[in-house]
Structure formats: C-alpha cells, structure tokens
Amino acid sequence: MIPLSTAIVSGVAISNINGVTKILLMKRTKGGYWCHVAGSIEGDENGWEAIIREFKEETNIDVQCLYNGHFIDRFYEPHVNVMQLIPVFAVYCPDNQKVELNDEHTEYKWCSLEEAIELTPYPGQHDVYRHIWSYFVDNKPNERLKIELG
Template identity: 55%
Template sequence: MIPISCHAVSGVALSTMDGETKLLVMKRVKGGFWCHVAGTIEEGETGWQTIIREVSEETGITVNELYNGLYLEQFYEAALNRIMVVPVFVVYCPPNQTITLNDEHTEYRWCSLAEAKALVSFPGQKALYDHIWHYFVDNPPSPLMRVDIC
C-alpha cells in the first residue's frame, strides 16, 4: 500500500510588471531549484491560512486577493513511500510587486510563462504554470474560486 498525504500547500503569485503579467519563481537554498511558494500546514491552520502565512514569510507580500487554483500538485516520495498531494492557490499582487526574500531562497524572478517553464526542473511545475496561465491570466477566474480571507 502507498499512503496519500496532504500536509502542505503551494501558491503561485502573479503581478503586472510594466504592463505584462508575470509569475514569481524563486531559487531554493535547499536543492538549488526554482519553484513557487510552498509550505507545511501548521496545527490549527486551514490551507488558505497557511498559504497567506507562507507567502508573507517567503516573499514579504501581503495577500489581499487569493484564489483556489483548482489544481493539486502530486508526486511520489520514494524515501517515504508516499504520495504527496498539495493544493495550489493563486495570489494576485499589485502591479510591480516588490519582493523581500527570507533565508529559504537565494534569488527570485518575475517571469513570463515561457521563462518560468524554462527555469523549473519538474514536469508537474510546467503543467501547473500552464494551468494557472490559462485559468488566471488568459481568462478571468470564476468568482466562485475566490477565497474570502476576511
């Protein structure tokens, strides 16, 4: 048997930079790969509360507009013989959003879809970014996907 675990969430931040929509990717210290925000759910938190905290901790962004990405990242962890399922959120940021990285990342880039997909290492990331771009950039998200964070 292979157990399925869900104890983390992730979030993709979008901002308009000089009139063009961009997606935030950051280079992790641990592993040296490019990724979006992710983190472990702490006791007493909901998934959406976790992503707001993680986005703030990792980037300095204050989340004011949050959406359910209607996407689950999933992958097999061989060392633990488990399947990880990670719900994805989308954060719309103000234009020209500034970033203040914490010690988990060495650098960041606001990227076009093609640039982000060229930087990331995993096929699942590329598929996620295609999904986000289609449902949150090329098309407006449904109001039903908005997370009420008040």
C-alpha cells in the same frame, strides 16, 4: 501501499511587472532549483491560511486577493514512500509587487509562462504554471473560486 499526504499547500503569485503579466519564481537554497511558494500546514490552519502565512514568510507579500487554483499538484517522495497531494492557490498581487526573500531562497524572478517552464525542473511544476496561466492570466477567473479573506 503508498500513504497519501495532504499537509502541503502551494501558491503562484501573479503581478503586472512594468505592464507585463508575470508569475513569481524563487531559487531554493536547498537544492538550488526554481519553484513557487509552498509549505506545510501548521497546527489548526486551513490550507488557505497556510498559504497566506507562507507567502508572508517566504516573500514578505501580504496576500490580499486569493483564489482556489482548482488544481492539485502531486508527486511521489521515494525516500519516505509518500504521495503528496498539494492544493494550488493563485495570488493576485499589485502591479510591480516587491519581494523580500527569507533564507529559504537565494534569488527571485518574475517570469513569463515560457520562462517559468524553462527554469523549473519538474513536469508537475510545468502543469501548475500552465493551469494557472490558462485560468488566471489568459482568462478571468471564476468568482466562485475566490476566497474571502477576513
């Protein structure tokens, strides 16, 4: 049997950088690979509260516009024999959003969809970026997916 875990959330930041829509990737300190914001749910947090906190901790971005990405990333962790199911959120940021990384990452880059797929190593990441790009960049998101904050 493989246990399921739903204790992690992730989010893809979207911003117009010098007039061109891009998504944010960061290079992890551990492992040295490129990824988007993700982290564990703490205490009594809801998933959407956890991703807001993770954005603040990892990038110093204050999330003001949050959507349920309506996508579940998934991967198997063989060292602990757990299947991770990770809800993905879309975060719209102001134009030319500033980023201040914490020590979990060494650098960041605002990327086109093609650049994001080229930089990232995992097929699941590629699926996440294609989905977010299709439903939140190429098309106007369904307003039912918007999460009302505070």
